[in-house]
């Protein structure tokens with residue numbers, strides 16, 4: 001069998017005014033180069049797709065592997081350039097039996113909207129109505145009617161933090177391959193869930209997700225359901241199609257998929273008021289005070305209102321200002337994505353005294369924070385050039401662009417030893433498992449920014465209403481939210 005594969009993903013935050021540009025997609029690989037990503041990009045969903053298909057004897061044609069750190073809406077130039085590369089390779093492929101892609105599910109393009117719906121419609125147009133299209137998606141996908149109409153199967157992650165990308169890709173490939181080999185069609189139904197929930201309130205090892213996810217496995221074990229997924233939507237995008245969903249794929253029979261999806265959606269809704277922060281969460285000043293009473297360190301405070309992992313601008317220095325005013329010491333803060341300040345530090349060099357206007361104070365105040373410090377290190381923070389400036393008792397990491405704080409090893413590569421600090425204030429949402437492993441304690445700080453956890457502080461104009469928790473008490477009927 002011959003399957004065309006690819007991966008094009010971004011989680012787009014409409015509150016962050018800086019658009020995500022073509023160069024932000026890194027890596028951005030085309031054709032046979034995509035196979036390099038399988039060797040170097042870790043256990044990605046595309047890797048799971050590739051391994052599953054090739055182990056089963058299928059030939060694969062790679063098209064695109066492109067992803068960017070979550071950020072503002074994707075520019076049309078970036079989206080259409082990468083989309084065109086994918087479509088051109090699909091058009092050139094001979095005798096295609098199926099298409100298996102990894103998409104995020106919450107990529108939004110400036111002036112266009114639903115990227116995945118648009119992309120899948122174009123893929124469908126090229127392959128025609130008979131060739132199955134199956135996609136793996138992030139758990140924070142906003143599944144839309146266009147996606148459901150154009151794809152035969154959508155399969156979601158079941159873990160948050162996401163540690164099952166590879167397995168989800170493998171499940172999507174298996175769903176496609178089994179259907180092709182068994183000569184049966186896939187029937188899919190999605191049922192919307194009108195709610196916004198942040199990742200910090202829906203980690204899968206904690207209640208209520210730890211009771212919801214097993215329901216998917218139960219549904220699949222009954223035999224009729226080939227794949228069941230819960231998608232949570234993405235709260236920091238103000239679009240008319242934002243919602244969560246329950247998605248079910250069955251063999252052939254649409255009515256079964258519809259009934260099962262309605263049942264799973266109803267079950268999820270039963271818990272919709274149960275989502276709470278699964279880590280202690282405070283306004284920043286209280287988080288800082290709480291950190292002083294926690295032993296042993298390091299205490300990790302997630303500055304989760306400015307989380308690049310959900311598209312924050314990663315340059316809001318309100319928490320740093322507060323730490324400096326309080327005389328916090330033995331602390332690390334970072335990283336602040338500030339190309340001009342990074343450049344200044346790199347030009348002046350290690351050991352130099354620098355005066356900087358760092359980041360910006362909050363989303364409304366574009367003025368930076370005036371600081372003076374000593375450049376102590378220059379090097380890479382993961383793949384991003386960065387400098388460390390000691391300002392009073394705080395080591396501040398300044399990066400040349402946004403970089404998710406997911407691995408303490410990246411600090412070690414900058415000659416910083418994260419475990420020697422009493423306090424790490426990280427631009428992050430829920431802590432990555434690798435930071436969790438070194439943290440004595442973890443706290444969430446409810447800070448200002450484009451990933452503000454208090455949804456009522458954000459100006460939603462387009463999300464459909466009613467929408468929990470913006471609207472509190474309303475009736476939910478899964479039938480009115482059916483997308484099939």
Ligand SMILES: [Zn+2]
Pocket residue numbers: 138139140162
């Ligand atoms: Zn996600």
